[in-house]
Amino acid sequence: ADVEVLHWWTSGGEAAALNVLKDDLSGQDIGWQDMPVAGGGGTQAMTVLRARVTSGNPPTAVQMLGFDITDWAKQDALANLNEIAEEGNWNEVIPAALQKFATYDGQWVSAPVNVHSTNWVWANKAIMDELGLSEPQTWDEFTAALQAAEDAGYTALAHGGQAWQEATFFDAVVLSVGGPEFYQASMIDLDPEALGSDQMKEVFDRMGTLRGYVDDNFSGRDWNLATAMVINKEAAFQLMGDWAKGEFLNAGKVPGEDFLCFRFPGSQDQVTFNSDQFAMFAQGDSVSDEQAALAKAIMSPGFQIAFNKVKGSVPARTDLDAGELDACGQKAYEDFKAAASSGNLYGSMGHGHANPASVKNAMYDVITAHFNGEYDSETAVEELVLAVELSQ
Amino acid sequence: MTQIAPDVREVSARPQNAGRDWLREALPKIVLSPSLAMVLIFVYGFIIFTFYLSFTDSRILPSYGWEGWSNYSKLFRIRAWDTAVSNLLIFGSLYIVICCALGLALAILLDQKIRAEGFIRTVYLYPMALSFIVTGTAWKWFLDPGIGLQAVVRSWGWESFTFDWIKDGDMAIYTIVIAAVWQTSGFVMAMFLAGLRGIDNEVLKAAQIDGASNWALYRRIVIPQLRPAFMSAFVVLAHMAIKSYDLVIALTGGGPGTATELPATFMYSYTFTRNQMGIGAASATIMLMAIAAIMVPYIYSELREKK
Amino acid sequence: MSSNATATVVRTGAGSRFVIYTLLILFCLYYLLPLYVMVVNSLKPLSEIQAGGMMSLPEEWTVAPWASAWSTAQIGVEATGLKPFFWNSIVMVVPAVAISTVLGALNGYVLTKWRFRGDTIIFGLLLFGCFIPFQMVLIPMARMLGIVGLAGTVPGLIFVHLVYGIGFSTLYFRNYYQQFPTELVRAAMIDGAGFFTIFRRIMLPSSGPIAVVCVIWQFTNIWNDFLFGASFSDFDSQPMTVALNNLVQSSTGVKEYNVHFAGAIMAALPTLLVYIVAGRYFVRGLMAGSVKG
Amino acid sequence: MGFLDIKNATKSYGAVKVLHETDISIEEGEFLVLVGPSGCGKSTLLNMIAGLENITTGDIAIKGRSMNGVRPADRNIAMVFQSYALYPNMNVGQNIVFGLEMHGVPKPERDKAMKEVAELLQIEHLLDRKPGQLSGGQRQRVAMGRALVRDPDVFLFDEPLSNLDAKLRVDMRTEIKKLHQKLKTTIVYVTHDQIEALTLSTRIAVMYGGHVQQLGTPKEIYDNPANMFVAGFMGSPSMNLFPATIAVENGRAVARTKLVGGAEATLPFAEGRGFERHEGRDIVLGLRPEAITDRDGADRNSQSVHVVEAHVEVTEPAGSDTFVVTQMGGKEVTGRFRADVDVQAGQSFPFAINMDKAVVFDPETEARIS
Amino acid sequence: MGFLDIKNATKSYGAVKVLHETDISIEEGEFLVLVGPSGCGKSTLLNMIAGLENITTGDIAIKGRSMNGVRPADRNIAMVFQSYALYPNMNVGQNIVFGLEMHGVPKPERDKAMKEVAELLQIEHLLDRKPGQLSGGQRQRVAMGRALVRDPDVFLFDEPLSNLDAKLRVDMRTEIKKLHQKLKTTIVYVTHDQIEALTLSTRIAVMYGGHVQQLGTPKEIYDNPANMFVAGFMGSPSMNLFPATIAVENGRAVARTKLVGGAEATLPFAEGRGFERHEGRDIVLGLRPEAITDRDGADRNSQSVHVVEAHVEVTEPAGSDTFVVTQMGGKEVTGRFRADVDVQAGQSFPFAINMDKAVVFDPETEARIS
Numbered sequence A: 001a002d003v004e005v006l007h008w009w010t011s012g013g014e015a016a017a018l019n020v021l022k023d024d025l026s027g028q029d030i031g032w033q034d035m036p037v038a039g040g041g042g043t044q045a046m047t048v049l050r051a052r053v054t055s056g057n058p059p060t061a062v063q064m065l066g067f068d069i070t071d072w073a074k075q076d077a078l079a080n081l082n083e084i085a086e087e088g089n090w091n092e093v094i095p096a097a098l099q100k101f102a103t104y105d106g107q108w109v110s111a112p113v114n115v116h117s118t119n120w121v122w123a124n125k126a127i128m129d130e131l132g133l134s135e136p137q138t139w140d141e142f143t144a145a146l147q148a149a150e151d152a153g154y155t156a157l158a159h160g161g162q163a164w165q166e167a168t169f170f171d172a173v174v175l176s177v178g179g180p181e182f183y184q185a186s187m188i189d190l191d192p193e194a195l196g197s198d199q200m201k202e203v204f205d206r207m208g209t210l211r212g213y214v215d216d217n218f219s220g221r222d223w224n225l226a227t228a229m230v231i232n233k234e235a236a237f238q239l240m241g242d243w244a245k246g247e248f249l250n251a252g253k254v255p256g257e258d259f260l261c262f263r264f265p266g267s268q269d270q271v272t273f274n275s276d277q278f279a280m281f282a283q284g285d286s287v288s289d290e291q292a293a294l295a296k297a298i299m300s301p302g303f304q305i306a307f308n309k310v311k312g313s314v315p316a317r318t319d320l321d322a323g324e325l326d327a328c329g330q331k332a333y334e335d336f337k338a339a340a341s342s343g344n345l346y347g348s349m350g351h352g353h354a355n356p357a358s359v360k361n362a363m364y365d366v367i368t369a370h371f372n373g374e375y376d377s378e379t380a381v382e383e384l385v386l387a388v389e390l391s392q
Numbered sequence B: 001m002t003q004i005a006p007d008v009r010e011v012s013a014r015p016q017n018a019g020r021d022w023l024r025e026a027l028p029k030i031v032l033s034p035s036l037a038m039v040l041i042f043v044y045g046f047i048i049f050t051f052y053l054s055f056t057d058s059r060i061l062p063s064y065g066w067e068g069w070s071n072y073s074k075l076f077r078i079r080a081w082d083t084a085v086s087n088l089l090i091f092g093s094l095y096i097v098i099c100c101a102l103g104l105a106l107a108i109l110l111d112q113k114i115r116a117e118g119f120i121r122t123v124y125l126y127p128m129a130l131s132f133i134v135t136g137t138a139w140k141w142f143l144d145p146g147i148g149l150q151a152v153v154r155s156w157g158w159e160s161f162t163f164d165w166i167k168d169g170d171m172a173i174y175t176i177v178i179a180a181v182w183q184t185s186g187f188v189m190a191m192f193l194a195g196l197r198g199i200d201n202e203v204l205k206a207a208q209i210d211g212a213s214n215w216a217l218y219r220r221i222v223i224p225q226l227r228p229a230f231m232s233a234f235v236v237l238a239h240m241a242i243k244s245y246d247l248v249i250a251l252t253g254g255g256p257g258t259a260t261e262l263p264a265t266f267m268y269s270y271t272f273t274r275n276q277m278g279i280g281a282a283s284a285t286i287m288l289m290a291i292a293a294i295m296v297p298y299i300y301s302e303l304r305e306k307k
Numbered sequence C: 001m002s003s004n005a006t007a008t009v010v011r012t013g014a015g016s017r018f019v020i021y022t023l024l025i026l027f028c029l030y031y032l033l034p035l036y037v038m039v040v041n042s043l044k045p046l047s048e049i050q051a052g053g054m055m056s057l058p059e060e061w062t063v064a065p066w067a068s069a070w071s072t073a074q075i076g077v078e079a080t081g082l083k084p085f086f087w088n089s090i091v092m093v094v095p096a097v098a099i100s101t102v103l104g105a106l107n108g109y110v111l112t113k114w115r116f117r118g119d120t121i122i123f124g125l126l127l128f129g130c131f132i133p134f135q136m137v138l139i140p141m142a143r144m145l146g147i148v149g150l151a152g153t154v155p156g157l158i159f160v161h162l163v164y165g166i167g168f169s170t171l172y173f174r175n176y177y178q179q180f181p182t183e184l185v186r187a188a189m190i191d192g193a194g195f196f197t198i199f200r201r202i203m204l205p206s207s208g209p210i211a212v213v214c215v216i217w218q219f220t221n222i223w224n225d226f227l228f229g230a231s232f233s234d235f236d237s238q239p240m241t242v243a244l245n246n247l248v249q250s251s252t253g254v255k256e257y258n259v260h261f262a263g264a265i266m267a268a269l270p271t272l273l274v275y276i277v278a279g280r281y282f283v284r285g286l287m288a289g290s291v292k293g
Numbered sequence D, E: 001m002g003f004l005d006i007k008n009a010t011k012s013y014g015a016v017k018v019l020h021e022t023d024i025s026i027e028e029g030e031f032l033v034l035v036g037p038s039g040c041g042k043s044t045l046l047n048m049i050a051g052l053e054n055i056t057t058g059d060i061a062i063k064g065r066s067m068n069g070v071r072p073a074d075r076n077i078a079m080v081f082q083s084y085a086l087y088p089n090m091n092v093g094q095n096i097v098f099g100l101e102m103h104g105v106p107k108p109e110r111d112k113a114m115k116e117v118a119e120l121l122q123i124e125h126l127l128d129r130k131p132g133q134l135s136g137g138q139r140q141r142v143a144m145g146r147a148l149v150r151d152p153d154v155f156l157f158d159e160p161l162s163n164l165d166a167k168l169r170v171d172m173r174t175e176i177k178k179l180h181q182k183l184k185t186t187i188v189y190v191t192h193d194q195i196e197a198l199t200l201s202t203r204i205a206v207m208y209g210g211h212v213q214q215l216g217t218p219k220e221i222y223d224n225p226a227n228m229f230v231a232g233f234m235g236s237p238s239m240n241l242f243p244a245t246i247a248v249e250n251g252r253a254v255a256r257t258k259l260v261g262g263a264e265a266t267l268p269f270a271e272g273r274g275f276e277r278h279e280g281r282d283i284v285l286g287l288r289p290e291a292i293t294d295r296d297g298a299d300r301n302s303q304s305v306h307v308v309e310a311h312v313e314v315t316e317p318a319g320s321d322t323f324v325v326t327q328m329g330g331k332e333v334t335g336r337f338r339a340d341v342d343v344q345a346g347q348s349f350p351f352a353i354n355m356d357k358a359v360v361f362d363p364e365t366e367a368r369i370s
């Protein structure tokens, strides 16, 4: 029999990674029916999924992010993977922060593939050397570095003006302003007081500061074009998830020599993440053999390593040998494991792992509007409270 | 304006071979009925369904918990909705007016016994063949100040040239207009050209003898006669304006910020990416009511007039 | 109404003719620019694009992006290029266009030549259906397709396009047939022709001009549709636009803009071809009916 | 009971009655012309005979068989339309035999019939052409061919000549006349041209406002119009109608009317018409243009020619005749003079008035007084 | 040099010459009718006068001023079109004064002119209507009003009546005639209706195939057609043309022709026409229908009426007259009999033939022999 997999991994590297999975399954005589729908970080795919499920013809397995999994689980649409999880000891090897999404109501409903961490800063080493900058450790050092780059005629901060990219900034800034508790209260618990606090105003002020270091031409730019600016020594820094690394590597750049990666100053100990998972859609009472095989294959150490090597992310399970990953990757994996064990692993708001889609998008609206100068910080705080209220 | 030709009516049935006669009489209606049924179910049924959903607590999928008007009250408190509505007003009116003006101007120019008329017409018409999934990137690049028009003009030496509307929240909606006009004005041109070709040549001769300059001739005689073409253009353009979704997504993705949000993108995002289907349905309902407010009187008058 | 398919009798002086030609050529540039950008960049190596010269001609001409987009580009898990999806689109578009045109013609025929009480209202209902936003019908339509068992099938997709295409095709044919002499229908009735015979032998053979308009309209709309194509197709019936989207919108990894542009042009070729081949009948067809409303 | 019987037929569209109770009955082989101004219901009546329109009330029977509910195709009629209604996509031959094809006549027979008809109408050389490649007269012939080939009980013509130019119209008129004399088929023919009506018909129904005003032979209609409408409608130039008063002079009824300048003309009626009893009554006098002519052109056989000097307002030399306009009773009156008469606008000139066929109408009811 | 001079004008579209060298000159106040079958170049010539078409070679002058290169608006002409060419978006009043407005005439004057014209044409009550709300005759009047208001040097009419029905056409014809008699403006008028040409004109140019066949007064054209084309084209029903041979009997020229059944008719010409010198020559004899009539209807003043017994083929009673068709020299020949004559198809009947105006053509060149 076959599995039909709905996903949005259509770039060369991603497809190569999926092929690992495909080959694994074909070894078990399970065919792979490919159903890619790219675009918008999976929003197109989610629309298609909605139509497919409504029509009673859901795909076998679907790539999903964060709260989408929970939402679908609430609809009773997902298959129960407990048996496989037990067999594979998923409870042990997968950090609690991920389990929050991979389980619902005590049942395993999805198999996590990877963990991306999003609070990275990417830097052009040549510019840093030229300006005599070292890795900034605090917000002030960071702004100083940005200022230096700007004074030297570079674009200080490479950025693409899309809502999710601005939200990626926002995650990091929230952590840097108020630390993990504030992040938890405002982004995850959606505490109106935290959302409307002075700290939040500070967050917006800092967003404004960052905006000042972005070139005028940022709006609508794809993230990889922003990365290219760093690669091409037009810009000094970029805030982006770990997938940016692929761009550097593809351009023949060497980590540590040509470019640097470090955590956003002020959030060195925390890791904000997003995690791609595969949920299995219920197609009868219990999980089908193919779904079981697919879930197992996804969780197999071989696949987790092989996949994340190409993808730039780190494995979702914490019990693997990272030797095959590159320098940045190994560092990331260590960070991830450390954060997981210290409770410093937080779902990224910008990537749908802090709160549900409705809230996330409502926040996007405010963040983007502020970033584009429509609101001042005070209005932004008010609007944020209102938007979160309306979206629940 | 055309007259409805007197219709052909079937003769009423006789008692004998009633079955065959009945069939013959009913045949036109039978032929029409699949289309009618499809439209009743898949348009009007769905409209009712959506209307119903707008009163429910539907989020990721339809659900039937009654919520009353709360979706509507939420909708009207969402700032992006205001933006979307006012954007549609700006975009819709500019788009329709510019398309008509440009289409008319081009049609008139092209009607002057132009040499390569066929070629030029095809050039003006082809954008209609392409979807914005196809041309979106090209437009985005072209409008991008960093690599597009602005950069090119500057590289020619006009250093102060600025054209960065797509990055400017106040102006971005106008870039949508530019691209939308690019796509459909050729089609409108074709409609007007057809209208121009339908005008009685003798009337034009009469106006020349009356001493009308070409300008007066077009303004006073020709353009007023193009009313039917304007009407058809209006239907097509209104329909495009309301449905403009691909265009916004490809060009600005609704940005910068929410500056180019339109009701269609708003509805899509609430229904599908924000999992607030109830609000999405409410916005769809409002949108439909607005469409109906414009189109129903129009359709009614068009169908009435011909009696 | 005396209609003259030739250009106007209005006369223009030499000076204004120069202005006219200049304007016409300037507008040609406006319309051709995006195409120019696409074509030029589809013939460059990626490095030239990244170097930033999007408006300049290629320094090194290459057709590799085209070859890649057609047969080797990564669309999903397989690096198949757009080739297989092209056929999917054809299989869907051809019947959808054909059926909706024939149905539109039949409806127009009934609504003008076999009128009955309430026909105008029915036409109004059909017409208003053109204005429904497609995003709205996605979910209920999916449910319906599921119920009748057409979910994820090509016939299902064709059906959806049919439903939402019928309004415009009926509009076109109705307006055209309204000017079609009713005496011909009457003559045929006296000659003994029945409902379908009149349609097939008398109406259809004279419907060329409007059929061209209708086919062009439907073909472009259906071929270019993404939303329905993505939502109601299956892994083995995804149309070209979905594949193109997968090619262009890939989330991470290097964006091969030259391949993207080549693919985009490729996906647009059939519609372009339809416009170029049938374009000269287009104005004629519009004249023949649809415009006079 | 005749060959074609229209009994008490009416037609309404919604609340509007476009055809009032109509009774017409004609015999086999007759040529009935329906004539009347635009919108009077001629086509409606014809379409009712053809079965293309429902009959609201009443009945239409052909050969004694009621046609209510019978399909047009089953009535054994053929129809020629004003626009000819040739199928533009078929060639002439196909056009002609389409009706036979629809009635299941096998191909060899169809071809034979087509040949015969084409020969009859002299259109053999056109059989392969499309209608778009034919001249008006040729199209007209093809349309007739299409009707002829069916060998129907009744031919229906709806203004078949009104799309032709003046010259061709006259020629085709003669051809239709000859065809009828040869084939002797029953024909119902609609026109608004009174000359066509008069030359072609054996019987004319003059219609106005959905009513049949008069049904009769051409001679009846022309010489004894039932009312002023019929009088004014039939004939070209139309009958002169002007106010006059009946008086009796020497025991003989005369009509008195005013000329230009105030003089009074006294026009004695032919004897035996009995108008004496209307003495003193105001009437409308009807005189055909050919009854008002120059002295030498007047009918030598007539008993009641009367010469009046009148002022000439306009002269219209028309080749074969010259039309001369004066005024009587305050109305324009046209006389038909011979072409050679030397008469100029502005002069006074003797008009010879032949009162043999003068008709008299009541100014109120507009009906003829006899 | 006349008021309007067309000197050696030609028109070609590409390689096709649609108007051959044409010379026409008319005086102020004349009414020139261009008549001819469809496609003969009438409209082309008219448009050249109007300035709507370029002249290929030659010259057109009005009042002695060459019009080459002068804009239509500056020629001081007015034109009435077949389709009336009313501006559908303006009301009647606006239509009428549009030309004045374009020539910068101030509003009060325009209004005054509009009133005058409306009164003249009796369309005051229509001034606020749109053309679409008018009947054919009313539209026609408005189109004339639009021309009249300009007070032009020359009026041009392109088939102004051919869209009207038969009855209205006759009425409007008379009105145009009256208007011309009142205003005395120079008029060039295109038609393909020979009756219009004959009744309206002071001068007729008969055109065919881009050539002017004959230019002359209506009487010249009707009585002395220059060739068989003109003879056949002018007059309705048209002139009978049939083969005959000239012989001399008792020193007087006669025409001999065959009747149906083989009998021979001998028709003596009027004296002094000098046909004796053509003795033995085969000719085509031309006789107008009104020259062939019943015995009593024949012209009493004519010297050369000759009675022939002939076979009647068709009779067409037309109210005022009856047309009777026979054959002579193998051709159909139509005679115009009085309405009352009792003549039936199939009989033999005496035809009174008036040879006064008989014309004679050469069968080869088709030109008239005199």
Ligand SMILES: Nc1ncnc2c1ncn2[C@@H]1O[C@H](COP(=O)(O)OP(=O)(O)OP(=O)(O)O)[C@@H](O)[C@H]1O
Residues within 6 Å of the ligand: B006, B007, D013, D018, D036, D037, D038, D039, D040, D041, D042, D043, D044, D045, D192
């Ligand atoms: N379908 C219809 N609905 C309402 N009224 C109609 C319809 N068809 C015809 N009429 C009206 O019926 C009347 C008679 O029309 P009909 O076509 O019989 O006139 P007609 O005598 O043939 O005129 P014409 O000479 O112009 O052809 C007209 O007043 C017309 O407006």
Ligand SMILES: Nc1ncnc2c1ncn2[C@@H]1O[C@H](COP(=O)(O)OP(=O)(O)OP(=O)(O)O)[C@@H](O)[C@H]1O
Residues within 6 Å of the ligand: E013, E018, E036, E037, E038, E039, E040, E041, E042, E043, E044, E045, E192
């Ligand atoms: N623009 C043109 N190009 C080529 N030939 C033309 C053009 N306009 C007219 N003709 C030809 O010139 C000839 C004369 O045309 P014109 O319109 O003057 O005829 P007409 O006598 O007015 O005929 P009608 O009575 O049909 O109006 C015709 O044979 C026509 O085909």
Ligand SMILES: [Mg+2]
Residues within 6 Å of the ligand: D042, D043, D044
């Ligand atoms: Mg009629």
Ligand SMILES: [Mg+2]
Residues within 6 Å of the ligand: E042, E043, E044, E158
């Ligand atoms: Mg003409």
